[in-house]
Each structure stands twice: as C-alpha cells, then as structure tokens.
Amino acid sequence: MFRDVTFWKVFVSSIGIACLAALISFQWDKLGESAVWFGMLLLCAATLQSWWMHRRMRNLLTALRLTVGAWDDPELAQTQHQRLPSELQELLQPLHLAGGRLLRRVKTVERLAEEHAQRTELLHAVLTTVAEGVVVVDTDERLLFVNETARSLLEITARQVLDRPLWEVIRSSSVEEAVQTVLTSEEDVHREVVMPRSKLVVSLTVTALPSEPVPGAVLVLRDMTTLRKLESMRRDFVTNVSHELKTPLTSIQAYADTLLNDPETDREQEEYFLNRIISESERLHDIILDLIRLGRIESQEDDFEAQEVAVGAVVADCLEDHRAVAEAKNIQLRSEPPIKPLSVLADADELRTILDNLVDNAIKYTESTGHVTVRWQQAEDMGIISVEDDGAGIPLDRQARIFERFYRVDKARDRQRGGTGLGLSIVKHLCQLFGGSVEVESQMGKGSTFRVRLPLVGSQDHVPAPGTQSALADVPAVLQ
Amino acid sequence: MAQHLSRDLRKLHRDLLAMSSRVEDMIHQAVDQLGEPNFDQAVKIAKLDDAIDELDVQIEDDCLKALALNQPAGVDLRRITTVMKISGELERVADIASNIAQRACGLAESPEIPIPDRLKEMAHDAVDMLHRAIDAYVDLDPVKAMQVCGDDDAIDHMNREIIDQLILDMHRTPERIEPLLHLFSASRQIERVADHATNIAEDVVYLVEGTIIRHGRHFEHKQVI
Numbered sequence: 001m002f003r004d005v006t007f008w009k010v011f012v013s014s015i016g017i018a019c020l021a022a023l024i025s026f027q028w029d030k031l032g033e034s035a036v037w038f039g040m041l042l043l044c045a046a047t048l049q050s051w052w053m054h055r056r057m058r059n060l061l062t063a064l065r066l067t068v069g070a071w072d073d074p075e076l077a078q079t080q081h082q083r084l085p086s087e088l089q090e091l092l093q094p095l096h097l098a099g100g101r102l103l104r105r106v107k108t109v110e111r112l113a114e115e116h117a118q119r120t121e122l123l124h125a126v127l128t129t130v131a132e133g134v135v136v137v138d139t140d141e142r143l144l145f146v147n148e149t150a151r152s153l154l155e156i157t158a159r160q161v162l163d164r165p166l167w168e169v170i171r172s173s174s175v176e177e178a179v180q181t182v183l184t185s186e187e188d189v190h191r192e193v194v195m196p197r198s199k200l201v202v203s204l205t206v207t208a209l210p211s212e213p214v215p216g217a218v219l220v221l222r223d224m225t226t227l228r229k230l231e232s233m234r235r236d237f238v239t240n241v242s243h244e245l246k247t248p249l250t251s252i253q254a255y256a257d258t259l260l261n262d263p264e265t266d267r268e269q270e271e272y273f274l275n276r277i278i279s280e281s282e283r284l285h286d287i288i289l290d291l292i293r294l295g296r297i298e299s300q301e302d303d304f305e306a307q308e309v310a311v312g313a314v315v316a317d318c319l320e321d322h323r324a325v326a327e328a329k330n331i332q333l334r335s336e337p338p339i340k341p342l343s344v345l346a347d348a349d350e351l352r353t354i355l356d357n358l359v360d361n362a363i364k365y366t367e368s369t370g371h372v373t374v375r376w377q378q379a380e381d382m383g384i385i386s387v388e389d390d391g392a393g394i395p396l397d398r399q400a401r402i403f404e405r406f407y408r409v410d411k412a413r414d415r416q417r418g419g420t421g422l423g424l425s426i427v428k429h430l431c432q433l434f435g436g437s438v439e440v441e442s443q444m445g446k447g448s449t450f451r452v453r454l455p456l457v458g459s460q461d462h463v464p465a466p467g468t469q470s471a472l473a474d475v476p477a478v479l480q
Numbered sequence: 481m482a483q484h485l486s487r488d489l490r491k492l493h494r495d496l497l498a499m500s501s502r503v504e505d506m507i508h509q510a511v512d513q514l515g516e517p518n519f520d521q522a523v524k525i526a527k528l529d530d531a532i533d534e535l536d537v538q539i540e541d542d543c544l545k546a547l548a549l550n551q552p553a554g555v556d557l558r559r560i561t562t563v564m565k566i567s568g569e570l571e572r573v574a575d576i577a578s579n580i581a582q583r584a585c586g587l588a589e590s591p592e593i594p595i596p597d598r599l600k601e602m603a604h605d606a607v608d609m610l611h612r613a614i615d616a617y618v619d620l621d622p623v624k625a626m627q628v629c630g631d632d633d634a635i636d637h638m639n640r641e642i643i644d645q646l647i648l649d650m651h652r653t654p655e656r657i658e659p660l661l662h663l664f665s666a667s668r669q670i671e672r673v674a675d676h677a678t679n680i681a682e683d684v685v686y687l688v689e690g691t692i693i694r695h696g697r698h699f700e701h702k703q704v705i
Binding site: 158167172174197396443444 | 498619
C-alpha cells in the first residue's frame with residue numbers, strides 16, 4: 001500500500017513542482033501578478049502534502065509500536081502484524097520470530113525459578129526443623145545459614161547473625177579452630193565440645209562444601225548431653241555397686257582371717273570381731289534385699305493394690321517407730337496434720353516404706369537439737385506429704401542426682417551414717433508406681449524438704465498402666 | 481592509608497574476640513573446678529594462661545603499630561585504645577582463672593567440704609557479666625554495657641555475704657580452716673572477675689560514646705576525642 005499510493009503521489013507531485021519551477025523561471029516577466037497567486041496556490045498544495053505525509057507516517061509508527069509492544073502476546077502480535085504495510089511486515093518478521101523464541105525462553109526461566117524457589121523453601125524448612133544444628137559459613141567464616149537448633153546449642157543470642165563472622169557471633173575457640181582447620185586443610189573435623197555456659201555436650205562435625213575451590217564449610221551439631229550423662233551415671237552405678245558390695249565383704253573377710261590366724265585373740269576381741277562380722281553381713285543382706293526390692297518394684301512383679309489409705313494413721317505409726325532414735329539424737333520429731341483428714345490412693349505398706357525412708361534420712365542428716373516435721377495436705381487433685389528437716393542441706397548441683405542408686409552427696413560421711421544408698425531410689429520408684437512423684441527442695445545449712453505427691457481417691461487416671469514408666473522414660477531403668 | 485587502618489582494625493577485633501573466647505573458656509573451667517577439682521585440668525589452665533599472656537603482648541604490639549603507622553583520630557583512635565585496654569583486662573581475668581583452679585586443687589587436698597551454693601551463684605553471675613560485657617563490645621551497645629556496670633554492686637554484696645559466712649564457719653569449725661581459706665580466696669578472685677567485666681563495660685561506653693565513666697562517682701570527667 002505504501003509503495004502503491006505514496007510513491008506515485010510523491011513522484012507526480014515532484015514532477016509537477018519541477019515543471020512549474022521551470023515554467024516560472026522562463027516566463028517570470030510575462031506572468032506578473034498571476035504568478036504570485038499561482039505560487040501561493042503551490043505553497044498550499046505542498047503544505048497539504050506535508051500534513052498528509054506526517055499523518056500517514058504517524059499512523060504507521062503507531063501500528064509498528066503496537067506490533068512490537070505485543071511481542072509477548074502471540075495472537076495480538078499476529079493481528080497487529082497483519083495491519084502493517086507489506087514492507088514493514090517483511091521487516092518485522094525476523095523480529096517477530098525472535099520475540100516468540102524469547103517469550104518461550106522467558107517462560108521456561110520463570111518455571112525453573114519457581115521450581116527453584118519451591119526447592120529452596122523446602123530445603124530451608126527441612127534444615128530449620130531438623131533435630132541437628134546446621135550452620136553454613138563461607139571462606140571468610142561469614143555465616144550464611146544458622147538454624148534454630150544451632151542457635152540453641154551454640155548459645156547464640158544475637159538476632160541478626162547472617163553475614164556476620166562466625167568468631168564474632170559464636171565466640172567458641174573450639175568451634176572456630178575446627179572451622180579454620182577445615183577451610184585450610186579441607187579435611188573433615190569431628191569433635192565433642194562442651195559449651196562453656198550451658199554445659200551442653202555437643203558433637204560437632206565440620207565438612208568442606210563440595211566444590212572447587214572450597215566455597216565454605218557446613219557445621220552439623222548434635223546434642224550429646226543426655227547420652228554422656230547416662231554413660232556417666234552407668235559408670236558411677238557400676239563403681240558404686242561394686243564398692244557397696246565389696247566394702248562389707250572385705251571387712252568380713254578381714255575379721256574372719258584374724259580370728260582364724262591369730263589364736264591369741266582374747267574373748268573380748270573375738271566378740272568384737274564376731275559382732276562386726278554380723279553387722280557387716282546384715283549390711284550386705286540389707287543392700288541385697290533393697291536391690292531385689294527395687295528390681296521387683298521396677299518390673300512390677302509384686303501385686304501392689306492401690307486403695308484408699310489414710311495418711312494420718314500411716315504417719316503416726318512411722319513417727320512412733322522413729323521416735324526413740326530421734327530422742328537419742330535429741331531431735332524433735334513432730335507432725336502437723338491438716339484440718340481435714342487426707343486419704344491418698346496407694347498401698348499402705350508401701351506408703352509406710354516411703355515415709356520410713358524419708359524420716360530415717362531426715363533424722364540421719366539433722367544435727368542434735370534439730371527438728372524433723374511431717375506435714376500432709378491436699379493440693380488440687382493430689383495429696384502432698386512433706387518431710388522437712390533443718391539439717392545440713394544438699395548442694396543445689398547435687399539435688400538432681402540424689403534419687404540415683406548408691407549416689408551419695410558426701411561419700412565418706414554418708415557411708416558412716418549407714419543406710420544402703422538405695423532408700424531414695426526406692427521412694428522415687430514407689431511414688432511413680434502409684435502415679436505420683438517425689439521432689440526435693442534444699443538449701444545448704446538450712447535444711448531440706450522432700451515432697452511426695454500421690455493421687456487422691458477417685459483420680460485413678462494418675463495410676464500408670466502396668467509395665468509403663470511415668471517419669472524419666474528416656475533414662476534406662478537400671479540407672480534411675 | 482585508610483585501607484591499611486581498616487585492615488589493622490579488623491585484625492585487632494578478631495584477635496581480641498579470639499582472646500575473649502579463650503579467656504571465657506578458662507574462667508568457666510576454673511569455676512567448674514571448685515565443684516570437682518582436677519590437678520590435670522589446673523595444669524592445663526596454667527598453660528592456657530601463658531598463651532593468653534602472649535596474645536595480650538601481641539595485641540598491644542599491634543595496637544601500638546597501628547597507632548604509629550596510621551595516626552588515627554576519632555572513633556578509630558578510641559577503638560584501638562579500647563582494644564588495648566580490654567586485652568589487658570582479659571589477661572588479668574586469665575590470671576584469676578589460673579588462681580581459682582589452684583584454690584580448687586587446694587580444696588581437693590583438704591577435708592571435703594561442700595561448696596556454698598551462694599559461691600556457685602556468684603561465680604555464675606560474675607562469668608555471665610564478663611560474657612555480657614564482651615557482647616556489649618561486639619554489638620557496640622552502651623545500654624548493655626551500663627547494665628553490666630550496674631550488676632557489679634550485687635556481686636560485691638554477695639561476696640561480703642559469703643566472706644561473712646566463711647568467717648563464721650571458721651570460728652565454728654577451726655579444723656576446716658584450711659579449705660575455708662581456699663574458699664575465701666576463691667570468692668575474692670571471683671569478685672575480681674566481676675570488677676574486670678565492669679572495666680570492660682566502661683571501656684565499651686567510652687568506645688561508643690567517647691565518654692569516660694570510670695570513677696564517675698568521684699569526679700566528673702568527660703572528654704570526647
């Protein structure tokens with residue numbers, strides 16, 4: 001269309017203008033005034049021609065802009081393309097094809113970016129929720145990723161940690177050394193680190209990120225505190241049980257050897273030695289009986305019948321039996337009953353065992369002129385029996401361990417005071433058996449209070465099903 | 481020149497934090513010793529103290545070089561002088577850690593006495609003050625630093641209480657005077673850890689605000705470089 005109309009119009013106009021110019025130049029003198037009018041007419045014709053040309057070009061450029069602008073919409077682009085003159089259609093054809101190819105590529109990139117974002121989100125969610133701590137650093141030891149577990153294990157309190165140096169945020173010489181070793185030698189490092197403030201035992205594995213050159217390192221942290229504590233408890237248990245069993249046996253053997261090999265021993269000495277043999281045998285016997293008893297409680301071999309037990313009566317019996325020992329030490333043994341009588345769901349004999357152990361311990365660890373008080377009351381849906389003394393108290397850091405078998409706060413002195421070292425362990429297991437618990441509150445130099453919580457009658461929900469452990473389920477039963 | 485200074489400051493910052501993490505580890509180990517004395521661990525802490533002394537000298541040397549070569553002013557000058565002072569405080573805390581470990585070994589040789597819960601509480605609080613003072617330095621947080629300064633009085637009060645109780649125990653059980661003297665000394669050493677933490681916190685306030693708040697109770701002395 002452009003070539004067919006515009007070209008010929010321009011061509012004819014140009015020829016006409018050229019002829020007129022030639023005629024005017026040759027006949028100027030003859031034309032006179034009419035020549036001026038003719039010139040003006042010619043000027044008007046040229047102006048109209050220019051206006052028409054400008055309008056035409058503007059429409060063409062608009063069509064071109066719309067066609068190019070619609071490159072990402074193939075249907076619209078096709079429609080616009082067909083409206084263009086054939087010359088422009090030919091000119092825009094390669095551009096149109098390139099636009100289509102570009103569009104397909106852009107769509108592919110968008111799809112890949114979306115998939116990548118989804119994968120990144122999934123990976124981030126996995127790393128954030130994983131039980132292990134994960135930290136990623138670059139070669140400058142700048143933090144690229146830290147999950148919540150790592151924050152907790154490494155005692156990171158700063159909110160903004162990303163892009164900050166590891167040595168500024170974590171401030172652990174052991175962790176920093178491990179990371180530096182991996183970044184310089186590219187060899188994996190595995191070690192256990194004790195965090196100085198929380199005392200958590202953390203297994204640390206540092207690995208170089210797989211690329212060349214190494215782009216950084218990844219730290220994987222696992223909390224080993226419980227496992228190491230259990231190992232320590234197991235070691236202590238083996239040591240303690242060996243010691244507790246060997247000590248009386250060694251004494252018995254020594255006294256028996258003396259009696260056998262020393263014929264000059266007088267009657268008084270013989271009696272002393274024999275009494276010692278008997279007392280050590282009794283001690284050994286008590287330990288073995290307590291161990292068997294503890295085993296039976298744990299395995300629930302004994303058929304304990306949980307029934308309504310009046311606490312006041314059991315406390316009165318218990319205190320009556322211990323009164324002589326307390327008076328001998330000049331310790332005031334007293335009870336403070338509640339206004340309303342209390343009954344709990346337990347076995348009467350076993351509740352008596354619990355109280356015997358607690359009152360016996362309280363008398364043992366209270367100095368002369370001290371006081372031991374037993375109180376009981378109802379608190380919500382539990383009955384609470386507390387045994388309070390004003391004795392030496394238990395150091396705070398050892399209170400958590402006193403319910404372990406054979407654990408003694410002051411090894412030398414505690415053995416002198418007697419006992420098998422299993423009393424509190426039996427108390428704890430009996431309380432758990434009846435769906436209750438025992439806890440201690442103590443202050444050095446001021447005394448201790450043991451509180452036994454047992455379910456009330458009508459709240460059988462607290463009694464655990466046979467064969468289940470109500471507390472410390474993650475701790476091997478043999479160590480509790 | 482600016483690039484050299486920036487590089488020197490970054491190195492000083494890193495070295496100081498490396499020193500602080502080691503010193504914190506040492507003081508934690510030393511305080512733990514009070515509960516469970518261990519001769520091997522005490523020897524190890526003494527060796528670590530030697531390494532800290534070397535690090536202190538190295539940091540001071542680097543600070544002096546940075547001052548001489550770059551002639552810094554303003555915050556850069558305050559940063560270098562603060563690093564030098566904090567390094568000195570940390571070196572003294574390391575000495576205290578070594579002393580506490582020795583006191584713990586002394587306790588192991590004596591009749592067994594339980595460590596008072598109050599002493600453990602004070603040790604925990606004093607070491608926590610040190611950690612928070614270093615946190616304030618890292619975060620350039622004068623508010624956190626002032627909180628550390630404010631906590632020193634509580635530690636002093638606890639120290640007085642513990643010492644009074646120990647003196648009472650000495651009168652009551654003279655046969656235990658030797659281990660009680662070790663505890664007496666350990667308590668004073670732990671109180672000094674809190675003092676050094678306070679000094680570090682005061683240095684942080686100077687670094688950030690350019691104001692010297694040390695001895696503020698005795699005289700007004702404010703100076704901004």
